[in-house]
Amino acid sequence: MRIRMDLAYDGGGFKGWARQPALRTVQGELEAALATALRLPEVQVVCAGRTDTGVHARGQVVHLDVDADVVEATAGRAAATPIASLHRRLNGILPADVRIHDVTEAPEGFDARFSAVWRRYAYRVADLPQVQDPLTRNHVLHWRAPLDLDTMNEASRMLIGLKDFAAFCKKREGATTIRTLLDFHWYRDAEERAVATVRADAFCHSMVRALVGCMLAVGDGRKSPQWAHDVLVNAKRDAAVAVVAAHGLTLEEVGYPPAAQLALQAEKARARRDPDALVKDNCHE
CATH class of the missing domain: 3.30.70.580 (Pseudouridine synthase I, catalytic domain, N-terminal subdomain)
Incomplete structure (x- = not known):
């Protein structure tokens, strides 16, 4: 079983x-x-x-x-x-x-890894002195300056879709960096902390923390929203994109299709992502 x-x-x-x-x-x-x-x-x-x-x-x-x-x-x-x-x-x-x-x-056809259609992470940042709680310091990043979430959301929207995230990934031999970013937005929670919701079909190594690091540079005024898009298009690591600390990141949820589609989704997910499909997809943006 x-x-x-x-x-x-x-x-x-x-x-x-x-x-x-x-x-x-x-x-x-x-x-x-x-x-x-x-x-x-x-x-x-x-x-x-x-x-x-x-x-x-x-x-x-x-x-x-x-x-x-x-x-x-x-x-x-x-x-x-x-x-x-x-x-x-x-x-x-x-x-x-x-x-x-x-x-x-588990139902027939279920595979925890390959049947998943998306993973959702949250990254929590305390950017205001009054919400930097020492009791939550092991799960929330304390940031040095207030963040403009409207500007960060403007930049985040430019990265959504089927794209090559090589600029935000630690490359591994033989692995693709093409991913579908389904959702990337920022909001303030009940404690007034800045929270990023990042949801994709899959993530490559350090991708979420690099995306968050990029947005923090936008949110505290060091970079413009357009810069984030330019980093993505250049498809190579930018020294100005910091990979933020791991302790602010939490895997919140994994999404699966209906039981009848589990095996089909697993078969589909095992197939290597096709760079030609990326080009075709971007032509329709």
Whole structure:
């Protein structure tokens, strides 16, 4: 059977999501807890989005494949179902900075990574002295100057769509930097912090933090909105675009299509993005 798990974690104590020898990672902690709960020598999970060192998650999604008999055999008597028992035992084993919110049997065709149609991140910035709270400093970036969110939204809108985000990504051998940015906007939350909502079909390494760094340069008056668009078009890293600190970033939500479309979406997502499609798309902007 394939199991889906929805979880949250405070990334401050981890060296990112991906398992690494001798380092504390979210995947390492989760797989160790699953192996203990299921009484297996090892377990492997697949996640929707591999978060970097220090990045948090409120809406991470993973899946694992396991024999249904194993789940049933390790179930406690107190839980209503074997799945519910696994959920309860995992939260009893995991450290306090990781919580499982839900455990379900995944529908046919579900893949936590490839079935996803979008990932949504939030980046929080305290740019006003009166809202720079030491108690939230591990989850909110304290910025040195007030930000003009109207100007930042003007610049952010220019980056939305199917584009090559090479200027905002740390390139990896053989990997494409073409992504579809579905939403990028700024607002002030109830605490008057500046919050970026960034939603895309997928993200490449450091993309969200580079996009936010670019917008901060616009918002505090160092750069114009047009500069952000020019950086994108030049398709190469600009020294003026800072990759902001990881602690202000949270993976908030992962979106999936209806159950009948899960397998088709997974097949589509595995296909390499075509640069020719990017050219055709931009011709219609």
